Each structure stands twice: as structure tokens, then as C-alpha cells.
Amino acid sequence: MSRLTDLIAQAKNKDPQMGADLEREFRALSSRLPFGLNFERHSPEAVELPLRSVRKGDKVRVLPPRGTVKKGDQRLWQVVALHRTQKKADLKLITRAEDETAETQTVDLADLVVVAEFRDTIYPGLISTGKVQRGGEKPFHTVINGENYHVLKALTYTHRGKVDAIYIDPPYNTGAKDWKYNNDYIEAEDSYRHSKWLAMMERRLQVAKVLLDPVGSVLIVTIDEKEYLRLGLLLEQTFEGAQITMVSSVINPKGTGRSGDFARTNEYIYFVRFGLMRVGTRSDQSDVGSEVSWETMRRRNLASVRGRRGKGACGPNQFYPIFVNEKNGAIVGRGDPLPPDTARDSIDPPSGCIAVFPVRPDGTEMNWEYTDTAFDQWWPQGFIRANGKKDEPQRYIIQHLPNKARQEIKTGTVQVEGTRGDGSVIAKYTAASSKTVTTQWEFTSHSAEHGGTGVLKALIPLRRFPYPKSLFAVEDALRLFIKDRAEAIVVDFFAGSGTTAHAVMRLNRQDGGSRQCISVTNNEVAAEEQNALREQGLRPGDAEWEKYGICDYITKPRVAAAITGRTPDGEQIKGDYKFTDEFPMAEGFDENAEFFTLTYEARSAVNHNLAYARIAPLLWLRAGAQGARIDKLPASGWAVADTYGLLTDIDAATPFVAAVSQAEGLRIAYIVTDDDRRFQAIAKRLPKGVESVRLYESYLTNFSFANGE
The missing domain is CATH 3.40.50.150 (Vaccinia Virus protein VP39)
Known part of the structure; x- marks a missing residue:
């Protein structure tokens, strides 16, 4: 849109009526907001590369004189010729259309900075x-x-x-x-920020x-x-x-x-x-030394109402009486699960005991957290208890140690220090506990x-x-x-x-x-x-x-x-x-x-093995950034480091394959060749588990393919 507004302004200068018509249509179109996030992509984004030496064909900017704080010429120029001995470069202004009369100038190399646009392919x-x-x-x-x-x-x-x-x-x-965007700091007044x-x-x-x-x-x-x-x-x-x-x-x-x-x-x-x-x-360290929290054993969500069917409903064996001794408030056992059509007051508890069912204060019958068989597993271990008598339909609060706490007992985060008179465990945190993140x-x-x-x-x-x-x-x-x-x-x-x-x-x-x-x-x-x-x-x-x-x-x-x-x-x-x-x-x-520090290589230099010293760290990184690195082209035509090997002379493939086979922990074998047939032949001889990578074909192809702008 920023480019369109510039063009409309130019049109107004040449033909005010046409400019006004274009602006009206533009506003009508821009008011139609499609769904989703909409924004100007401001392509191409560009960045200055002050550490990169100038080459023929580069895009450059001319820097302002040293000592000035004013912003320099932001136009892009192309280097059409280099004069190394005079340390100068001939430049031609880059325009949007082919222009034979485009502005030219000759500038000192020291006064140029290379610019890379993000649609450019880099190596x-x-x-x-x-x-x-x-x-x-x-x-x-x-x-x-x-x-x-x-x-x-x-x-x-x-x-x-x-x-x-x-x-x-x-x-x-x-x-x-x-x-910064395109070498300019973004300020609050920028309407496109x-x-x-x-x-x-x-x-x-x-x-x-x-x-x-x-x-x-x-x-x-x-x-x-x-x-x-x-x-x-x-x-x-x-x-x-x-x-x-x-x-x-x-x-x-x-x-x-x-x-x-x-x-x-x-x-x-x-x-x-x-x-x-x-x-x-x-x-969470805050619980160390404190007792593990017990949770109520009566289920709470509406899907757990007794007799309900469908998604989230409980099974038939989760509504049963738990018998609590009225004298000491301890659980003494349980009764059989009741079918949905059987009233809970039909149960005759043992002498001196109360039959406790999972019932809300408003009388809604719920279900227990555990089936009858699960109760039989956890209650004898002291993981279920009665805690406090109440004047409500559910006469006692029934509590349990949840699965998380039981697992922490297994791992040692929680230790059982003893039992209470009712047989329930006294469990305390002795190490940091694990809590769900909110x-x-x-x-x-x-x-x-x-x-x-x-x-x-x-x-x-x-x-x-x-x-x-x-x-x-x-x-x-x-x-x-x-x-x-x-x-x-x-x-x-x-x-x-x-x-x-x-x-x-x-x-x-x-x-x-x-x-x-x-x-x-x-x-x-x-x-x-x-x-x-x-x-x-x-x-x-x-x-x-x-x-x-x-x-x-x-x-x-x-x-x-x-x-x-x-x-x-x-x-x-x-x-x-x-x-x-x-x-x-x-x-x-x-x-x-x-x-x-990132460098920018010429494709031809890479292809002819002239940029190996700068490519070498990438090969090492790809192999895991571990151990020694092969920083120089090996005189013998091959070399093996801790995690990768390099073959630069395919006539030396036999000793290279032998060395790779004997090496432990080798992940990648880089093979420099333009001959895909010979590359495949060598790759087949490598040990199982060693990745074969063809240089520099894989490198050059990766960056040509990755450049999707």
C-alpha cells in the first residue's frame, strides 16, 4: 500500500482527475477487510553488510562522509566495475525499470557498504x-x-x-x-510500524x-x-x-x-x-516438610451423578457404602455396589457403624472416585480415610491420597512417616514436588x-x-x-x-x-x-x-x-x-x-573449493558441533574427525571408507564430487548409520531451494 500511495501521488501531479479517481477506487478496495491478519509485507527487506568486501555485481549504498551524523544516500547502486589498484568502483543507479540513462558515478571502495535484499540468494x-x-x-x-x-x-x-x-x-x-527495518530505526510516529x-x-x-x-x-x-x-x-x-x-x-x-x-x-x-x-x-520446593494434601473422594462433576450415562459417566461399581465406626471415626470396610434403582437407606450397616455414600449437601447422589475393587486396593494401604463427621446427607467426609501423591511416595519425593489411629498414612514431602503448570x-x-x-x-x-x-x-x-x-x-x-x-x-x-x-x-x-x-x-x-x-x-x-x-x-x-x-x-x-561471524560467499568460489575454510564450520555444525573440525582441505584427499569425515579426492575413496568404518561415533561423510554416479557408489560402501552428503551440490541446492522470496 505504501508503494500504491506513492504512485497515486505521482498520478495526481500529472493528471489530477485520474489521480482522484484512482484514490477513490483504492480507498474502496482497502476498506474491504478479509478475514485473518492483514498487513503490508514491505518486500524486499534489506540489510547493510559493513564487514563484507565489495564485489562486481553487488548492490551497494554510498556512505555519508566520516564525521557526519546525517543519514546518507539510501538509494541502491550496482557495482559495474572494480578498480582495485585505485580502490574505486564504478556504480550504476538501480531503478525499477530498465533505464539506459540511469545515473552513474565512481566512488572510493571505502565509502561503499554492500546491501543484501532478503529476496537475494545467499551462500x-x-x-x-x-x-x-x-x-x-x-x-x-x-x-x-x-x-x-x-x-x-x-x-x-x-x-x-x-x-x-x-x-x-x-x-x-x-x-x-x-x-531497525531497512536500516531505519522504527519510531512511534511510523504509521506502518x-x-x-x-x-x-x-x-x-x-x-x-x-x-x-x-x-x-x-x-x-x-x-x-x-x-x-x-x-x-x-x-x-x-x-x-x-x-x-x-x-x-x-x-x-x-x-x-x-x-x-x-x-x-x-x-x-x-x-x-x-x-x-x-x-x-x-x-516446587515450598511443600518440603509439609504433609501431603488429601482430596475428597466424592466425585464433583455433573457427569458423575449416580445413574447417569454417556460421555464422562461413571461405571456401575462406584456407588457403594463405606462403613465408618461412629466411636473413633475410622473406616472399617465397605458394602457391595448398589444398582441405580436401589435406595441407599436399604443398606443395614454393621453394628456401631454408619453407611456413608457419596451424596452432595443438596441430596444429589454422586459416585466415588474409585470402583469397589480399587477401594479394596488403596484402603488397606492407608490411602483412604474418613475425616470429620457432618450433619449432612453424607455423614462423613471421605478422603483419599490421589494418584500423583502415591507416585511421589514411590519415587521418594514423599515419605510415609507413620500411620494414624485409623490406619491412614502420615505422608510428608522430603523433596521438591512436581506441579502442573498454569x-x-x-x-x-x-x-x-x-x-x-x-x-x-x-x-x-x-x-x-x-x-x-x-x-x-x-x-x-x-x-x-x-x-x-x-x-x-x-x-x-x-x-x-x-x-x-x-x-x-x-x-x-x-x-x-x-x-x-x-x-x-x-x-x-x-x-x-x-x-x-x-x-x-x-x-x-x-x-x-x-x-x-x-x-x-x-x-x-x-x-x-x-x-x-x-x-x-x-x-x-x-x-x-x-x-x-x-x-x-x-x-x-x-x-x-x-x-x-557470518560470511557471504560467491557461488563460484564455493563450487571450485575456494571457500572451504568458511564452509568448514557449517559442515562441523551439521555433524553435531562436537570434537575436532577439519578446517583445511586435506593434502591426502581425505580426513576423518570425531563426528564426520571429508573426502575431497574420490580416487582416495578406499582408505577413506576404511577409516570411516573404523571410527566410532561418526555421523556424516562429506564427499566432494560433481559425479553423482561415483558419489552413489562410494555412499553404498559406507557403514550403516553414516549419512552421506555430496559437496557442494547439497550446499548450493539447499540455498537455491531455500530462497523462496
Whole structure:
């Protein structure tokens, strides 16, 4: 629509009557609202790549002079020729229509920045920028500095259908310059800011969908009131058939003060579940030392009325008398189940006893929770009791220990310390109990102030980051789904301060797991700091600029500090972790992490084995990001690492196959060849369970296919 309004304005200038007619018809059409979420997709979205060297054929922008804070020329130019010796490039203005007279100019290479539109096919690579190793043979967590849409595209080659959980905390679109679209910060006055936000999110969610395991996985998205309604509709449209639940979570009990408005205390969390993924339970320490709660044994719902038939109705053996001794209030046994047409007052109880039936105070006859045979199983064990005489149709309250409590006795969470005079057990919690999770969360550990800002200050003192998530809130959300998945793969493509990776490390420490997290973030410098850097003559891409970017200044140092137990200055981290797992932060974690920057390769360079050094980390990631990596082309024509092998000379296939057959834990064999017949022949010789992947055909085809815009 934004493009149409521009064209109508142009038409008005040339022919006012035709322009007015077009505007009238346009308004009539735009007033017809179809069902569902409707928004401008603002295609194409584009991103500047300051670290990418300029090549012939690239789309570029001309940067403003150093030292100025004014916005530069936003038009796109195409590089038609490079003059490397003079460090200049000949440019031609990109227009919507073929124009032989399009504007041209020659510009210094240093004054150009490459622009990638999201409809362009990319061929990604990775360059390692450092690592931290304390986890022995465990797989590596990875932090990738790059435009998250392009990194997600890269992950379609390495992790298609392999991801167990995605946790993201996207920009909340507050209008306070908290995110960029097409190199511009989005402000509150932008009338298209909601549709721009939706377009940005939709593109990334569509790629993320390809990464999630369809058999069982979860997408977790946090948001506040600015976009939660639109996000909910977008999730329903993007993930048709998924199970979607929204939880309200208190993150600031004091409330964010807003003059003349409600003080906001909460945010919202969407859980989008796929396949067989189920919600786990939440550990609760508050019950430790207290007695287990008994529940009434009389059923409550209307479907459980005596004699009722149909869906949810009880069986014929759940209406029977329970005999209670009037002197001591103890159960002494039961009678036979009564048919629906037999009155309960026809029962003659044993001497000194009362026959107790499941009857509401208004006289409605119900059914017991258990059949007669189930009663015979649980009452002798002390799991059913009478508790209190009443002047009502049901003379005694009959209670039972529910199945959950009985299971907790089996697992040791609850211990039986003895029995009462009536034979019922005295059972107490000796460990944290498991409770069903509700859709309203209010936990002290989820406070953004203490669990977010406080933790981050301890890890990387004096480095500011706005609104970090509570470490323990992210940990709790992930635990619900990957507690029993010790090798789960988690992705966060709005990684920010690196909280998700940190939470995954804590989960690993609690059960000895080997879960790994892939954190994706750009290296954007905060909006309020950019002008000061520009006034110093700096630009994106300069080392002095990049060191203040979110990835280099916050995410990477936070992940490294969490693992090592030391701040970026080498000091021991002060303070302790709280709640589920309490220990000094200075202990760190037995984990490995490696940091990468996304690169953009030329198709021809990939095809001719000239970009192998940047493709190598992707091959390692696809094989599990574990153990050694083959960073250089092997002189012998083949090499075998811990989890994968590489054959670059098919004439060396025999020793390669032999080495692969002897290796333990090998997952993938990469074979470089253009000859599909020979590839298939070698693949047939590989051991069962080793995936064969043809290079670079699989890589090039993946990104051509993935480029659906």
C-alpha cells in the first residue's frame, strides 16, 4: 500500500482527475477487510553488510562522509566495475525499470557498504572469532554474529528438522527505536510500524518452522501488550495445526510506572507445540516438610451423578457404602455396589457403624472416585480415610491420597512417616514436588530486575544492556519441554544478552546433560551511542565501532564469563546463582562455546573449493558441533574427525571408507564430487548409520531451494 500511495501521488501531479479517481477506487478496495491478519509485507527487506568486501555485481549504498551524523544516500547502486589498484568502483543507479540513462558515478571502495535484499540468494559461511573450552568432549554452544534472517537460512543446511526448542525474545516494537527495518530505526510516529514488525517476524518464523523437529518440538516467544494480539494471529497463520498457548508472566512485581495508566507488571509468553511435544511439570520446593494434601473422594462433576450415562459417566461399581465406626471415626470396610434403582437407606450397616455414600449437601447422589475393587486396593494401604463427621446427607467426609501423591511416595519425593489411629498414612514431602503448570506465572525468580539485570551486572560489570530476561525465567520455560532431552538442540535467533545459552548451561549442570544452544544476534550498536561514534569519524565495519556492538560487547563476553566464572577483566564473578540450583557464579560451567561471524560467499568460489575454510564450520555444525573440525582441505584427499569425515579426492575413496568404518561415533561423510554416479557408489560402501552428503551440490541446492522470496 505504501508503494500504491506513492504512485497515486505521482498520478495526481500529472493528471489530477485520474489521480482522484484512482484514490477513490483504492480507498474502496482497502476498506474491504478479509478475514485473518492483514498487513503490508514491505518486500524486499534489506540489510547493510559493513564487514563484507565489495564485489562486481553487488548492490551497494554510498556512505555519508566520516564525521557526519546525517543519514546518507539510501538509494541502491550496482557495482559495474572494480578498480582495485585505485580502490574505486564504478556504480550504476538501480531503478525499477530498465533505464539506459540511469545515473552513474565512481566512488572510493571505502565509502561503499554492500546491501543484501532478503529476496537475494545467499551462500553463507562462518569465520571463527574465538572459543572457550571447559567441557571436554561435550558439544559446543555457538554464538553467531550476523543478520538473523540470513543465519536462519544457513541453519536450514545444518539443522533442518533437528531443533527441539526455539526461544526468542524479539523486539517489542515500542516505537522507542528498539529495532531497525531497512536500516531505519522504527519510531512511534511510523504509521506502518506494526506491518513492518509483522513482515519482519513472518519471514523469520517461516524459516524457523523448517528447523523445528516436526515429531516433537516447541517455539517459545515472549512479547508485551504492544504486539501480543498481532503476534498470536501471526503464529496461528504461520503454524497451522500447532498447539498454541499464551501464558501471562509477572516480571516486575512493582510495576512499571506510567502516568495516568496502569502500571505494567507482566509480559506474555506464547508456547507453540508441534507433534508429540507435551508440557512438563514445575518443581516446587515450598511443600518440603509439609504433609501431603488429601482430596475428597466424592466425585464433583455433573457427569458423575449416580445413574447417569454417556460421555464422562461413571461405571456401575462406584456407588457403594463405606462403613465408618461412629466411636473413633475410622473406616472399617465397605458394602457391595448398589444398582441405580436401589435406595441407599436399604443398606443395614454393621453394628456401631454408619453407611456413608457419596451424596452432595443438596441430596444429589454422586459416585466415588474409585470402583469397589480399587477401594479394596488403596484402603488397606492407608490411602483412604474418613475425616470429620457432618450433619449432612453424607455423614462423613471421605478422603483419599490421589494418584500423583502415591507416585511421589514411590519415587521418594514423599515419605510415609507413620500411620494414624485409623490406619491412614502420615505422608510428608522430603523433596521438591512436581506441579502442573498454569497459564499465570508469578515467581520471584522471574523478576527481570534481579534475575536479568542483576545477573548480567555480575557477569559483565559496567556493560549496559536494556531489559535482559531473567535467567531463571528462561530456564524454567525451557525445562518444561527439554528436561528429559539431555541432548536437545536449542536456537535463539534474537539472542541479545545471551540469556538462553546461559539457561541451557544451567539445565546441563542440573542433570549432566549435553544440550547445546545456537545463539544468533547482529552486532548493532545501540541507537543512543551511534551518533557519538559517528562524530568521532567512525562507521560500521571499523574495529573501534564493532567492539561496541551487541554481539562483541555483550553476548560473547556474557557467554564466556558464564563458562569461565570470570568477568571480561579476569576478575572472579561475585555472587551466587539462586533458586533451582544454588552455587557460586565463580565456579562457571563445564561447557564449550565457539563464536562465529557470518560470511557471504560467491557461488563460484564455493563450487571450485575456494571457500572451504568458511564452509568448514557449517559442515562441523551439521555433524553435531562436537570434537575436532577439519578446517583445511586435506593434502591426502581425505580426513576423518570425531563426528564426520571429508573426502575431497574420490580416487582416495578406499582408505577413506576404511577409516570411516573404523571410527566410532561418526555421523556424516562429506564427499566432494560433481559425479553423482561415483558419489552413489562410494555412499553404498559406507557403514550403516553414516549419512552421506555430496559437496557442494547439497550446499548450493539447499540455498537455491531455500530462497523462496
